Amino acid sequence: MTVPIVGQPATATGAAAPGRLAVIFDLDGVIVDSFAVMGEAFAIAYAEVVGDGPAPFEEYRRHLGRYFPDIMRIMGLPLAMEEPFVRESYRLARQVTVFDGVVELLLELRVRGLRLAVATGKSGPRARSLLDGLNLLPFFEHVIGSDEVPRPKPAPDIVQHALGLMDVRADRAVMVGDMPTDLASARGADVAAAAALWASPEVDELLAAGPDLVLRHPSDLLAFCPAVPAR
Amino acid sequence: MRSPDQAHYLGVDIGGTKVALRVETDTGCVDESAFAWEPRRSATLDLAQLTTHVDGLRARLGTPLRAVGVAMPATVGPAGRVTAWPSRPEWTGLELEASLRALFPEAPVAWADDGDLGALAEAEESGCDDVLYLGVGTGVGGGLFLGGALCPGLGRGSFEIGHLIVELDGVRCVCGRRGCLQAVASGPATLRRAALLRGAAVTFDDLRAAVRGGQLWAVAAVEQTCRAVAAAVAGVHELLHPRLALIGGGFATGIPGFTGLVSAHLADLARPGHPPPPVAPAALGGLSSLRGAVSLARRIAS
Missing domain, CATH: 3.30.420.40 (ATPase, nucleotide binding domain)
Known part of the structure; x- marks a missing residue:
């Protein structure tokens, strides 16, 4: 038995969210599985610059998603590691794979008229080169690297820059990321933050950050991205 | 006196x-x-x-x-x-x-399904003789009042709209089948879906606050529920043409904009030349079955 509620308006009162016009993706751990390659490049760079001994990969892993020089600063490692790390990342790029279901997702989103961008911790040239090698570059209107904005994630700059380039309002976009830094960046830009769980190394932290949406498979995003009505 | x-x-x-x-x-x-x-x-x-x-x-x-x-x-x-x-x-x-x-x-005494009687009471309250009533709460119940009488009629079984199949490969219903309206759109089913989309537990109060705030997981969970309810209304309308659909039940009345969302999804499902019936909130809330039981007593007395 419930309390009778009368006089409820017959029309939606702000519950119906407007459809999304754009999706901003993080790259590593969301679109591409570059985990093994980053680990190998990190180990080689560490051996070259720091020397013998085990590379602190576990700690590095927790900072994935940030701009590489920022990670070096946080971990107290020499910035000189960037050069061999980037070199090895390019060399090993062929070993990077696309997660199952991602190509189908990107295709369907484009068919539905959504505009797509990448906002990554990588540098812009490296991200574009990687996506080009995987034949994914044409899906995205913009691929923005951390070297192309004043402040990398978790600052909102990269998400705001993507919105500006596409001329899309924050409340009409959604950002998909696998790390708490992605969520923070989206939040700072007032963009809904979706947590991609299919490869995240930080699932507990990610969920604790309170994403606006949890995606267990790339296709889960489609329910939130109906076709954009033709104008 | x-x-x-x-x-x-x-x-x-x-x-x-x-x-x-x-x-x-x-x-x-x-x-x-x-x-x-x-x-x-x-x-x-x-x-x-x-x-x-x-x-x-x-x-x-x-x-x-x-x-x-x-x-x-x-x-x-x-x-x-x-x-x-x-x-x-x-x-x-x-x-x-x-x-x-x-x-x-x-x-003289008569009994009927509580959903059917809810429909009877809501129809009398609305003044319309062809009303589909849907109550979304712990389960999904409802009834159809057609041409001034309950459908299918006393002693002929009840109008089990909660077990109308709306998703052939949908989630499992308590009845053992998959995709019954109740399995997709009841209050508990919606809260379960919301918890999956949020990645954390969701109470009814959490959900209504988050719907009000436009949070994606909450809106999405409720949208799917309203879409399933709209599909059920559309199906009944194709066959029996009620002139009005009323949405009640503790869950639906507590979620802001629920009726409007059902109406919007129903419009999406319309076929050219076949306008869907209007959707409005039920008036009697949790009292609908009780009021319907009194109406039933009046009907068998006359």
Whole structure:
């Protein structure tokens, strides 16, 4: 038995969210599985610059998603590691794979008229080169690297820059990321933050950050991205 | 003032946890009461508790009952025997018809499904003779009032819209099938979906606050529920053409914009040349089955 509620308006009162016009993706751990390659490049760079001994990969892993020089600063490692790390990342790029279901997702989103961008911790040239090698570059209107904005994630700059380039309002976009830094960046830009769980190394932290949406498979995003009505 | 010669119509809404009773004369309600079932024992003891309460009611009224209508959530077979009631399994096998006649020897008594009676009451309240009523709460119930009468009609089974299949490969229903409206769109089903989309537990209060705030996981969970409800309304409309769809139930009435979302999804499902019926909030809230039980008493008395 419930309390009778009368006089409820017959029309939606702000519950119906407007459809999304754009999706901003993080790259590593969301679109591409570059985990093994980053680990190998990190180990080689560490051996070259720091020397013998085990590379602190576990700690590095927790900072994935940030701009590489920022990670070096946080971990107290020499910035000189960037050069061999980037070199090895390019060399090993062929070993990077696309997660199952991602190509189908990107295709369907484009068919539905959504505009797509990448906002990554990588540098812009490296991200574009990687996506080009995987034949994914044409899906995205913009691929923005951390070297192309004043402040990398978790600052909102990269998400705001993507919105500006596409001329899309924050409340009409959604950002998909696998790390708490992605969520923070989206939040700072007032963009809904979706947590991609299919490869995240930080699932507990990610969920604790309170994403606006949890995606267990790339296709889960489609329910939130109906076709954009033709104008 | 109570007139001793005024006819008393009694409605009884038997629920899984409590029972509500309402007495009306031709001029209005003269008595309303409710009691919770004692801790679960047996149908016989439940009936004894009901008898005690009814005796007290008779003493208060002072005159015999003119007719009695009973709203029952249980499935009752053609022989008047309870065949299933998940909320109070002890009642399975109970001779409902004989028990009610023993309880009310002085008056004609009839029972009907609580969803059907909710539809009856809501239809009378709306003034429309062709009304589909849907109650979204712990389960999904409802009824269809067509041409001024309940469909399919007393003794012919109830209008089980909660078990209309809306997703062929949908989630499992308590009945064992997949994709029943109730399995997709009940309050608990919506909260479960919201928890999956949020990645954390979700209470009803969480959900309504998050819907109000436009949070993606909450809006998405409710949207899917409203889409399923709209699909059910569209299906019923294709076959039987109700002129009005009313949405009630504790869950639906508590979620801001629920009726409007159903209406929007129904519009999406419309075929060219076949406009969907208007969707409006039900008026009687949790009292619909009880009011319908009184209406049933009036109908069998005349």
